[in-house]
Amino acid sequence: MVKYGIISDSHIAENDDITKINALIYELKRVFNDVDQIIHAGDICSKNFLSELNAIAPTISVRGHDDKIKDLDNFIKFSAGRYNIGVIHEQPNDLENFFKSNDIHILIIGHSHQPFIKGTKYNTLLINPGSPTNPKAPPQKKGFDEPIARPSVITMSIDENDILSTYIINLKLD
Template identity: 30%
Template sequence: MTSRTHNSPATRIGLISDTHNLVRPEVLQYLAGCDAIIHAGDICKQAVLDALAQIAPVTAVRGNNDIDEPVALLSTHVKLTVQQVTILVVHDIADVVDDPRREGIDVVVTGHSHKPAISERDGVLFVNPGSAGPRRFKLPISAGLLIIEGAHASATFDSLVT
């Protein structure tokens, strides 16, 4: 019989994408209290990242609409490790390697589609928090949370505006 103990407290990471230069007060309220924030691209203006950085440290990638400096200088892929979980952040899921598990990736965070989704494939958690920016078609305005405890990661997303 084995017992599992978590020596470290949970890390709460706010997940957003596709803000398209819009920082909604609902998003700032949702992200309040997070230990870190991941922005999965289509930021458009540095002011978005500056506003998020008032809440927690921000990791961001460049999306297809991030054409003006300084956001145009962001990397298209970022890999980070939180506790014992390795996270790959990329704007478009089409840019993810075929077998992220072989690359040591535990969680993939994407954006681009504006459609919030959480799935697990071959032991890798895929999270798209949807769009926190301007409404597109009838898709929700949403953001997500990634909770990491040791080597375990779980994700949720919430609609922020009705």
């Protein structure tokens, strides 16, 4: 079994408030304490923050719109058990074709700052961990209370044959 910590859109700048950065790192150490690998879906923005994530667990990341870090690819693909997993910052326009042409079962995206875990109509899984620093609430739906934006990440556990769990975790940063 392998357990992933999934994060996106941290937007950590080198001159950000060190107290807030340290609080985020402390919380990520808590929620990612037992992960085997961290996946960052772009807009990490800080090489130092990437190093902090690597200190928690080995970390892979793709380039987001605001990333200045060299050596980040726009798309990465890897396998876990029988699942092919892709990571890209922004959701492709033709999602079905993207899944098929890249032969992936799970796609991890960022950019919207809104967390979700969605099964698609073509029997694949689309994951967005939201943002730990600048969360955005989804649009309000008729008949429901106004959604609340919360800092979030996701954990996902996969064994050789199954996705065992995928959870959105709201971070406690206050």
